Amino acid sequence: MAATVVCSSSNVEVVCQSVPVTSAKQAPICVLGTGLIGGSLLRAAIAAGYDGWGYNRSAAGAHAARTDGFDVTEDLSAALQRAAETAALIVIAVPMPAVEHMLSAIATFAPHCTLTDVVSVKAPVAAAVRAHGLADRFVGGHPMAGTAESGWAATDPGLFRDAVWAVGVDEGTRADPWRRVVRLALDCGSVVVPVVAAEHDRAVARISHLPHVLAEALATAGAAGGELALGLAAGSFRDGTRVAGTAPDLVRAICEPNSAALLEVLDDTLRVLGAARDSLRAEQSLAELVEAGHDARQRYESARRWEITDVRPGDHNWLEDLRSAGERGGVLTRLD
Incomplete structure (x- = not known):
């Protein structure tokens, strides 16, 4: 069968x-x-x-x-x-x-x-x-x-x-x-x-390899808050750091061979985060980032x-x- x-x-x-x-x-x-x-x-x-x-x-x-x-x-x-x-x-x-x-x-x-x-x-x-x-x-x-x-x-x-x-x-x-x-x-x-191979690698840099990098950064930021921060951590932290539980050598083996595409998307993401930081500092607002992220998530969920x-x-x-x-x-x- x-x-x-x-x-x-x-x-x-x-x-x-x-x-x-x-x-x-x-x-x-x-x-x-x-x-x-x-x-x-x-x-x-x-x-x-x-x-x-x-x-x-x-x-x-x-x-x-x-x-x-x-x-x-x-x-x-x-x-x-x-x-x-x-x-x-x-x-x-x-x-x-x-x-x-x-x-x-x-x-x-x-x-x-x-x-x-x-x-x-x-x-x-x-x-x-x-x-x-x-x-x-x-x-x-x-x-x-x-x-x-x-x-x-x-x-x-x-x-x-x-x-x-x-x-x-x-x-x-x-x-x-x-x-x-x-x-x-x-x-x-x-x-x-x-x-084709090149298009695959550019795509997975965004939806697979970048999430590994962001999960590692988020896990590091949470741990830097000490026992209180980790003790208060709940679903959003757990879900956002899930792939940080992957063996470090395996994460490197996944991400590093795609370094050119990953560097490009990291630069894009740092620009987005930098704009959010500047908006928060100047206007105490994350509206642009949050609305864009919500729209992008809705687009993912509705994709057929x-x-x-x-x-x-x-x-x-x-x-x-x-x-x-x-x-x-x-x-x-x-x-x-």
Whole structure:
């Protein structure tokens, strides 16, 4: 039984519900890195009917996965040789600093396998893939899901249900590998947003990486108020600092590879905060910031996706058509 996404659509909205269906057996997957995202992906894919196995650098992490009944090894070469023998889809699920090592091993042991990733930044991964001569079979990916927890113990096969999964449509992307990656995302319960790497990185700098930076700053400001401030802290402080509970090394691995885009949005945000500070000092007013922020939040809450139904992978101009649709809020909920 495979979990897929069945959706109905109108001009402005797509309503999705995950339901169990029977589907043709998919080609296997090999997940490199079985922490929160990679481990959850392995769990979700196997629940959806895939054959799958994984690699984890940590012996303790690999043992924990095996204890739960999943085929995870600390032997990278063995995992990749098995992938090469079975034409598996390889998923890179390690932080950006470890991507080069994974790609070097893939180039050695499984250079002809279809390849994707779930790293939070796309342009640096794509550049590294090209440098290792693996671009022909590569399709970038990024499921927009996660928690502040990490490691195999935090994995959840339902993590991607109804989540957005960004899938690359960069120039040179081939239709067959692209279909495999999209199918995996859909079978894990997600909806797919087609996007090119540079635009993805600029977007996630604003809605993912900046929130990490602001959460760290807010947590620091709260702690600077001493025990009284922390003792009075309630929902707004808790919610605003949630991702500051993420392991510091992981936050750096998420944010620092996207430094150019993050610096740009930090400058924008500092200008907004500076204007609010000046208004508060001169007029004792935060009206402009509060009203703009409220309007922006309302825009987020009222945003509706629409279903892309008229673009077929491999057709003339399909990559550009999908990129344009993704920019305008379009999503893929099925793959014909």
